[in-house]
Amino acid sequence: MGKLKSKLLSCFSDQASTTADDSPAPPQTAQPSQPQPGPEPQAFRRVPEGCGGTYRFDQSTTPFIGVDGCRSCLGVYFAIDHDRCFAAHIWPWVEPTKNKPGGLRISDPTGFAKMRSEIVRRLDEESERSDWPPKSQLMRDSLVMVCKQQAPEASSVAEWDTTVGLCAALGVNDWLGHPADRSVKARLQGGFVVRHPGRIEEYCELFADPDRWRAEGEADDGRWRFGV
Numbered sequence: 001m002g003k004l005k006s007k008l009l010s011c012f013s014d015q016a017s018t019t020a021d022d023s024p025a026p027p028q029t030a031q032p033s034q035p036q037p038g039p040e041p042q043a044f045r046r047v048p049e050g051c052g053g054t055y056r057f058d059q060s061t062t063p064f065i066g067v068d069g070c071r072s073c074l075g076v077y078f079a080i081d082h083d084r085c086f087a088a089h090i091w092p093w094v095e096p097t098k099n100k101p102g103g104l105r106i107s108d109p110t111g112f113a114k115m116r117s118e119i120v121r122r123l124d125e126e127s128e129r130s131d132w133p134p135k136s137q138l139m140r141d142s143l144v145m146v147c148k149q150q151a152p153e154a155s156s157v158a159e160w161d162t163t164v165g166l167c168a169a170l171g172v173n174d175w176l177g178h179p180a181d182r183s184v185k186a187r188l189q190g191g192f193v194v195r196h197p198g199r200i201e202e203y204c205e206l207f208a209d210p211d212r213w214r215a216e217g218e219a220d221d222g223r224w225r226f227g228v
Helices: 002-022 109-129 137-141 164-176
Strands: 042-046 052-056 064-067 074-079 084-093 144-146 191-195 199-204 213-217 225-227
Touching: 052 109, 064 074, 064 084, 074 137, 074 164, 074 191, 084 109, 084 164, 109 164, 144 191
Parallel strands: 042 064, 042 213, 084 225
Antiparallel strands: 052 084, 064 191, 074 084, 074 144, 191 199
16 A cells, blocks of 8 residues: 555656646746947047147047037148148137227228238248148148138129138138139038048037047147237
């Protein structure tokens, strides 16, 4: 009797074990996927408003340089040689007189000529101070300029009836020796980032995309903040 009872218990135990092993596994709850971090923003040398000059590049510096926030100002870049560039965020204005208000618009031929001449004079000073080579095709071909505020396109508007930023752009063309029919116009943008020597990476509306670019501010020397 004892042996029969033992066999019956063993049989029931094996059957229960088989039933438990054959039961379907509970469904697995899907774990939400974690978003993968994007690439780190690329550092660029941001030239502050009213500043500019000769910038040098070597293995310790990022090759990217640019400006942003150019509403009525003029953003400028051109390569000097493989290791240096000129870049500026030119912030000019018209000084008020007793006969006319100042501001951000050129309203007479005299002011127009003075603004262009002042840009040429300041570029002469910078080229002498930083020992630039003679003006070259590299400088002319790599020129990038932006200004968000544009002058009217009406054919009846005189050449001198323009904004301070676009007048400054004409002065840059004068210094580089661009003939009038081949002058480089400032693009209707608020900024740019260039990879030196001379490859445009991006034009931006007013401020560089913080997901793509990380600004490293250059020294605020204020040399390109002036009135005429």
